[in-house]
Each structure stands twice: as structure tokens, then as C-alpha cells.
Amino acid sequence: MIKLFITTSIVALLFSCNNKEAHKNNVSETKKEIIVSNEKIVSLNGAITEVLADLGYENNLVGVDVTSTYPSSVKEKAKDLGHVRSLSIESLLALKPTKVFATDKDITPEQISQLENAGISVEIIKQDYSIDGTKNLIKSVASTLNNTNYETLDNKIDTDLKKLKLIPTKPKVLFIYARGAGNLMVAGKNTPMEKIISIAGGENAITEFEDFKPLTPEAVVKSNPDYILMFDSGLKSIGGIDGVLKIEGIAPTNAGKNKKIIAMDGQLLCGFGPRVGEAAVQLNQLLQK
Incomplete structure (x- = not known):
């Protein structure tokens, strides 16, 4: 439970979107129409929210969780219910949804029972x-709404992934999660960060442990990454690149010496939503600079 809490807590944060314009040009290819539906939907996962929006159900969203940051217009239309770990069932019920979407990592059996007892369909x-x-996530979301247009989203992912370029020597990438210089953690095996790094053509610098653990100078030096990867919000929280280079253990690494x-x-x-191909390509390109 502790490992799950750490993983979901890190993934489930508000992030500013710095790739909106690039995706805006692609949305017209995937979101063919606005669905006219009587469903009142709550989404408790950012990837699911993106799928719903791309399938045409953005106007049906009445509530979303903290990770639902894309498209940005969602937060203008739907109530922000915050982090799923502190979810108020009362606040959710007040929205009178007909359907609640969540992943198997986002909601407890007790919360599911409460919602079902209130007559709400929980997916x-x-x-x-x-x-x-x-x-599979895209197909599952679409299927519960009897929507058959999901293959368009799959095709977009495949089209994006074709833009990946082979990196002959896989660079080692260390992901650092930061909320200020006093709160630093690194991503080990079986994390979303390890998976996206691999898809993009790199390899995770940490192989000794799973999930997230506090950063130690010894572990950083030992891993000797070629690149340091962070959320843009995390980088900002520690003062930018100069702040990263001040982290003990970073300077002697290849990434530190080359300011990568x-x-x-x-x-x-x-997020591993419909933009997963975009994410992999963007990271792939950055790993070649």
C-alpha cells in the first residue's frame, strides 16, 4: 500500500501543459464530433478524461480529478474534485452523475460500494x-459508452510512434520527482517513467529497486545517468537547471557534466492516455540532443 500511495501520489498531481499547441493540431483528426448524450460523467483519471474528450464527451463531464489537466477546457466545464486519495464522496454525489470512470488504481472498494448504493454506474x-x-484502456472506455470510434485514437498513436528514431546507444535516463529541493525522489523499475523512457529509446538509470524511493547522492553517482528527466513543474520548483546541478551527486554524472x-x-x-505516442516522440527527440 505504501508503494502504491507513493506511485499514485506522484502521478496524480496538477501539471501545466507545455505541449498544448502541438496537440491542438492533431485533435481535429481524432475528435470528429461532439457526442449528444444524457450521461453526466465523472472521471477520476487524467488518461480516461483525455479519452472521453477525444471521443466527444467533454461536455458530459461534470467532475474530474486533479490529474485531468488536458484538455485545459475540462477544468472550465467540470468541477475539480481534487486528489482521489482525499475524494469526498459527498461532493461527487452532489454532481448527480450517471456514470463514474476510474482505473483499478484510483478508487477503493468502499468508495465503489458507496457510489453503486447511490445508483451510480461505476466503470x-x-x-x-x-x-x-x-x-485497451481506450477501447474499454469507448465500449462502456457503446462508442465505436475509438480506432481513430489507436491509429493516431500508431502514426505518432512511427516518428520514433532509433537511438543506437540507449542513453541512461534518471527521472527525478521534485516538489522543492527538500522533496526529491527517483523512479525505479515498474513505474510509468521507466516504461515511457523505454518506449522513447532510452533505459532507466535505476535498476536496483521498484517504484519510487528518496534520492540519495550515492545512488545518483552509481547510476551515472546520461540525462536527468523531470516534470516541468518539478524543475521549476527547484530553481531550474542550476537548481538541478546543485543536487548532491548530480554534478559528477554524465548528465551533470553535460547539463543534459x-x-x-x-x-x-x-499519463499513458491518447497522447502516449506524442510523449514518446517528444522524449525520443530530446534524448538525441
């Missing part, structure tokens, strides 16, 4: 941090 979607897992610091939008990077 629990399995989320696997992979390309096939993302496609990459920052990306958090939900784009690790």
Missing part, C-alpha cells in the same frame, strides 16, 4: 503502462 478500467495497455536536463509536462509524460 473500473484496468490501466497498464504500455502501448497495448493504453489501447529534460523537462516535460507531467500528464503528457506519464
Whole structure:
């Protein structure tokens, strides 16, 4: 439970979107129409929210969680219910939804029972941090709404992934999660960060442990990453690139010596929603600079 809390807490944060314009040009290819539906939907997962919006159900969203940062217009239309770990069932019920979407990592059995007892349909979607897992999530969301247009989203992912370029020597990438210089953690195996790094053509610098653990100078030096990867909000919280280079253990690494610091939008990077191909390509390009 502790590991799950750490993982979901890191993924489930508000992130500013720095790739909006690029995606805006692609939305017209995937979102063909606005669906006219009587459903009042609450989404408790950012990837699911993106799927719903791309399928045409954005206007049906009445409530979303903290990770639902894309498209930005969602927060203008739907109530922000905050983090799923502190979710107020009363606030959710007040929205009178007909359907609640969440992944198997986002909601407890007790909360599910409360919602079902109130006559609300609860759709629990399995989320696997992979390309096939993302496609399955898209299909599952669409199927519960009897929507058959999801293949357009799958095709977009495939089209994006074709833009990936082979990196002959896989660079080692260390993901650092930061909320100020006093709160630093690194991503180990079986994390969304490890998965997206691999898809983009790199390899995770940490192989000794799973999930997230506090950063130690010894571990950083030992891993000797070629690149440091962060959320753009995290980089800002520690004072930019200069702040990263002041972290004990970073300076002697290849990444530190060459100032190879990459920052990306958090939900784009690790959300594993319809933009997963975009995220992989963006990271792939940055790993070649």
C-alpha cells in the first residue's frame, strides 16, 4: 500500500501543459464530433478524461480529478474534485452523475460500494503502462459508452510512434520527482517513467529497486545517468537547471557534466492516455540532443 500511495501520489498531481499547441493540431483528426448524450460523467483519471474528450464527451463531464489537466477546457466545464486519495464522496454525489470512470488504481472498494448504493454506474478500467495497455484502456472506455470510434485514437498513436528514431546507444535516463529541493525522489523499475523512457529509446538509470524511493547522492553517482528527466513543474520548483546541478551527486554524472536536463509536462509524460505516442516522440527527440 505504501508503494502504491507513493506511485499514485506522484502521478496524480496538477501539471501545466507545455505541449498544448502541438496537440491542438492533431485533435481535429481524432475528435470528429461532439457526442449528444444524457450521461453526466465523472472521471477520476487524467488518461480516461483525455479519452472521453477525444471521443466527444467533454461536455458530459461534470467532475474530474486533479490529474485531468488536458484538455485545459475540462477544468472550465467540470468541477475539480481534487486528489482521489482525499475524494469526498459527498461532493461527487452532489454532481448527480450517471456514470463514474476510474482505473483499478484510483478508487477503493468502499468508495465503489458507496457510489453503486447511490445508483451510480461505476466503470473500473484496468490501466497498464504500455502501448497495448493504453489501447485497451481506450477501447474499454469507448465500449462502456457503446462508442465505436475509438480506432481513430489507436491509429493516431500508431502514426505518432512511427516518428520514433532509433537511438543506437540507449542513453541512461534518471527521472527525478521534485516538489522543492527538500522533496526529491527517483523512479525505479515498474513505474510509468521507466516504461515511457523505454518506449522513447532510452533505459532507466535505476535498476536496483521498484517504484519510487528518496534520492540519495550515492545512488545518483552509481547510476551515472546520461540525462536527468523531470516534470516541468518539478524543475521549476527547484530553481531550474542550476537548481538541478546543485543536487548532491548530480554534478559528477554524465548528465551533470553535460547539463543534459529534460523537462516535460507531467500528464503528457506519464499519463499513458491518447497522447502516449506524442510523449514518446517528444522524449525520443530530446534524448538525441
